[in-house]
Amino acid sequence: MHIAPQETRTEISALGEFGLIDLLTKNIELKNPSSLKGVGDDAAVLDHAGYQTLVSVDLLVEGVHFDLTYTPLKHLGYKAVAVNVSDIAAMNGEAHQIVVGLAASNRFPVEAIEEIYEGMRQACKKYNVDLVGGDTTSSTSGLFISVTVIGRAKPDEIVYRSGASVGDLLCVSGDLGSAYMGLLLLEREKAAFKANPNMQPDLEGYDYVLERQLKPEPRTDIVKILRDAGIKPTSMIDISDGLASEILHLCKASATGCRIYEDKLPFDPVMLNTADAFNMVPAVAALNGGEDYELLFTIKQTDFEKVRAIRGISIIGHITENIGHADMVTSDNQVIELTAQGWDALKG
């Protein structure tokens, strides 16, 4: 664990629940006018007047979603907020508030919890989100973080998974598979370290994929860019579990099929190098890897020229009749059926 070489170690029990809450929340400033009252009462008070409210929750469980051998606590806090903000972006909305539930065993001193909160604070600052409430408690073992995000959108702006129609173009922001390659690297170095604790980690040149794994950034910028360009996606979802799984979700909700093209999938050069080192087909990492937190969305064909003009968005396929499945045309012109082998936290 990264919390090992601490100069001071304060037991959580020495502060008690309310002391810990005071410590963690003393520097929290509310920035959104919609956050009327934050931490300090039985509930936070928000005003989303004129907007509809979006709510989503994500759990991060030690040993399932993160491994503290290689995940710095600050990054963990950051990621816990980021992945929730991503859910609101995927509705074409703006995240405004979060409430945090945190359970930690006595293995974690107060300083560790502060690190997690510091990471949350950084993500909140970057994405203009207010931390307005929480519950902090002990666990008998392990660390559990639950973040509930509250966002808003004007009623006519909200984009559901279910709005895709035949002929719509399927688009994805950024590049795919990098977060998964980062995970493979970290797992490899962990295994090497276990075998020989004197070894030095061999991570040079891999910064990009490591950062994609450890510090994902929700694509709130894409939401704004599309809005500014006058494009409203017909359906949207964020890529948390892997492209294949998310495509199947869109198709199921929209009652459509889909065809994508392997050649159109966007990859970063560092990701391609890493995939090469692991002898892995890049498309497999993209389809099944997960945690890219890019946006997957469909647009009307009439928006084609507008979208093509936007850097960082790739058109990877199109929506078809509901044929009961979704396909990928591979680089060598085979048609394969997509299956949801996305990362499944329940199989952890």
Next chain:
Amino acid sequence: MHIAPQETRTEISALGEFGLIDLLTKNIELKNPSSLKGVGDDAAVLDHAGYQTLVSVDLLVEGVHFDLTYTPLKHLGYKAVAVNVSDIAAMNGEAHQIVVGLAASNRFPVEAIEEIYEGMRQACKKYNVDLVGGDTTSSTSGLFISVTVIGRAKPDEIVYRSGASVGDLLCVSGDLGSAYMGLLLLEREKAAFKANPNMQPDLEGYDYVLERQLKPEPRTDIVKILRDAGIKPTSMIDISDGLASEILHLCKASATGCRIYEDKLPFDPVMLNTADAFNMVPAVAALNGGEDYELLFTIKQTDFEKVRAIRGISIIGHITENIGHADMVTSDNQVIELTAQGWDALKG
């Protein structure tokens, strides 16, 4: 654990995350017009038009907040919702939606998770709350439940902890200390069972205090009764940690002191019998015990006659100048200072 004698045991991994979500959410109907879209997208969509939104989160952690030796899973699910609804009642609002995070180890089959959800469903039905989203995942050990509740109130109806003024009367709904006596009973029977697994539990006549512990009911009725009577509390909090701790919260937020009277504390006869059996002073159970989920609130003196006419509300003291502490006048006319020895989940 109460889940032991199952006729069928389905491993969660056999269903996978999405299969489990489908199973758990297939019968969920949305009842509140404010719940526009529930489970099934990246976020739920709510419309609290004309109201302010209230948000609160509570964690329930196995081994800290509940013991499955004597807590039926259905009750656990019920309680997880109930304690959150109570937080919204404490703001003088109405709970409308919840989102649920649940992490369970492979010790729990699908049937166990269904039991928890069934309890949640019952509480949602009783309190007219919609389950609109969630995240279900595995844990390496133990069961963690995070419930975030979203409620609403008209802006001028919201009651904060901070509104108490000198001379206000301090009131409490229902009776106190019962949930704690229920806990002591359950712990006693657990210890006896450990010593002799053939023993029969001796719980006859204790139904009331057991139910108060295992199946707490939030006092949404009190919110309505006060409104109908034209009384708006000046401050309010729910009693989750024990009366003393909650009084100190109110006083701190309102920058006041407080004086209560032991003789005025409301007790149920079964609670008094149980306290007697445990050789415990009833006021101590009320002050330090916790989990009563009654409402503690202050009213203006001009509302005295109105409140006195309401059954099930006790006036237990009054707000004083900010003397830096809160006092209780005991039955034998001693004045003691209240200290926050409330149940502290961090001291587990």
